[in-house]
Amino acid sequence: MLTVKAAKAIGGRIVLPPSPDLLLLSSVTALGAGRPMRIAPVVSCPLTEGLRELLAPALDIAPEGDQWRVTPRQDDDAGSITLPAASFRFRDFIVFLLLGLKKDIVFAQTPAKAIARWQSLARSAGCEIVSKDRNGGAALSLMSSEAFAIPAAADADALHALLGLAMGLRRRISHQIDFHFPSPLRILLPALGYAFTLKSAGEGAENEALAKRMRFLRARKKSDQGVSYLLNADFSAGSNDEAAITLPGDDILGSILLAAKGLVQRGNLVVENMPLEPWATPVLSLLRKMGCRPAVQETGATSGGRVGMIQLQRFDLLGRKTDCTPLYQYAAHIPSMVVLACFAQGQSVLRGLGALRDDEPDGIERILTCVRALGGRHGEMPDGIVIDGAKQLDGFDLDDDLPPSLGGAFAVAGLKCLGATSIADTGLSQRWPGFAAMLDEIGEYRK
Known part of the structure; x- marks a missing residue:
């Protein structure tokens, strides 16, 4: 006490x-990007040691002084990861990223309400999450993703989660929003070599196809404050070089x-x-x-x-x-x-x-x-x-x-x-x- x-x-x-929260987020995005990463500084404590154990099935994590050297395991194409039933920071993004990577997510205790919310969100994006009983808990799998698309009405919390799914599925997205999207992903993802931009929708389009999509989205969704932004992210290609992340x-x-x-x-x-x-x-x-x-x-x-x-x-x-x-x-x-x-x-x-x-x-x-x-x-x-x-x-x-x-x-x-x-x-x-x-x-x- x-x-x-x-x-x-x-x-x-x-x-x-x-931040141990950014340590976890960075490590999982290294897995999503399929590239090695050096993360610093890292201070050893019971929580960070627990994170190493949690991620061990999918990542080789080697502490080197005040750094972690994180390398995705190449033999884990069909693996599973066990997550705690209790909520943790950026959980929705992490869950959807792992599902997009075709990982089974296992919960020792079933967070039933959260699972129902994830399934509903996945359906709104044209995907299907299946939950099966496993040893008294639950195992989640992504069964269908060919029709994946972020719904026009997605709010900031939904968009944050679905970015994880887009990253895991290696998709490109272009989505108009009426909020500024405060997230560490706006800085972390470009550090991993991904194209990720958020610009005022009034700044113009790069090509006619994008301009047509912007006009379509404007017709479907109007900003409450008269300000709209265009979020573009491309997860279809990335680098194999080691990324350096500073926490x-x-x-x-x-x-x-x-x-x-x-x-x-x-x-x-x-x-x-x-x-x-x-x-x-x-x-x-x-x-x-x-x-x-x-x-x-x-x-x-x-x-x-x-x-x-x-x-x-x-x-x-x-x-x-x-x-x-x-x-x-x-x-x-x-x-x-x-x-x-x-x-x-x-x-x-x-x-x-x-x-x-x-x-x-x-x-x-x-x-x-x-x-x-x-x-x-x-x-x-x-x-x-x-x-x-x-x-x-x-x-x-x-x-x-x-x-x-x-x-x-x-x-x-x-x-x-x-x-x-x-x-x-x-x-x-x-x-x-x-x-x-x-x-x-x-x-x-x-x-």
């Missing part, structure tokens, strides 16, 4: 470790630290190596909506985009409404946003969370269980959460093991509470073995 004491100040300088910092830990600083504003905390791209900064965006003017300085570039250092200035925590769309961008940051809402003035509303109910256990209910343990007041919607903030709450206990993003967010909530807080830290120690020491380093505790 992790014990957290009330803090009167938070300060210091934290350099974020590399950004762990944005989930960065968001947890920004939430901690928003709760305890005395002191000066600098968070370094924080990804600055929209896909990684929902909490920073929420803080800005609350009135905070963060000091942000770009310091470098990675295969996940720009990174830099962030400092928060003093501000008033105010309740705000947030549409958490696309959900793949927000999901792992929602716990930190909820913790900020619990201490904000007024009411906060988070919408667009409906797919979290497909998780097992129910993702929304799991968050609300933690809110109730904290003593927060909440309401519930089918696709969201309503929270009435409180200026002060008491220390609390969470005995159930939680995902790191959830456990970490409610651990820093304890810094703002009166009295001690205890959090089950098995998940935390898997991802961030030094989490408790980090809190002690930055926190000046009340006596």
Whole structure:
């Protein structure tokens, strides 16, 4: 158990470790591209060792200092990969990429609602996913893909998943959208040698065939905001050369630290190596909506985009409404946003969370269980959460093991509470073995 004491100040300088989520995403895209890859930096921890074991049937992963050398196994044309039933980041993209590569995906426990959603999405794209019982779990296979096409009405979450299928099937796609598509794939895929562009649809077409398709899509789908973009991706050909991938910092830990600083504003905390791209900064965006003017300085570039250092200035925590769309961008940051809402003035509303109910256990209910343990007041919607903030709450206990993003967010909530807080830290120690020491380093505790 992790014990957290009330803090009167938070300060210091934290350099974020590399993101294990981007490590997994990069490794799987190496498999999809069928090319070797060097990924750096990689910090060994129980979570990264678990990822090596998870990917071992399809990838030869050789640690070399602070790097991974990843090579797709050539003898795995008809292999299978076992994935955890619990949700993980970028899961839809990864599942569809593996299915497109003709891998069987095995779940030791069946995530029934998620499987039903994937099957429905595949049908909308002209494909068929078959689920069969296997040793008490489920095995998924892609049985039909000849008619694959991204539906005109695909939203950002659907498009993100179907890009994985297009990559696995080695297809070219051209699709008009009315959103800017915040995703690390926009930078990662070109680093793998794939043509991937997102341009304003008003910039013109490269040829008459493309121009005709754009006119057709405009007729089928109009932008709510009057702005549309054309996404082009070509997965039909790639390079066999070794790719070099540089990982950004762990944005989930960065968001947890920004939430901690928003709760305890005395002191000066600098968070370094924080990804600055929209896909990684929902909490920073929420803080800005609350009135905070963060000091942000770009310091470098990675295969996940720009990174830099962030400092928060003093501000008033105010309740705000947030549409958490696309959900793949927000999901792992929602716990930190909820913790900020619990201490904000007024009411906060988070919408667009409906797919979290497909998780097992129910993702929304799991968050609300933690809110109730904290003593927060909440309401519930089918696709969201309503929270009435409180200026002060008491220390609390969470005995159930939680995902790191959830456990970490409610651990820093304890810094703002009166009295001690205890959090089950098995998940935390898997991802961030030094989490408790980090809190002690930055926190000046009340006596």
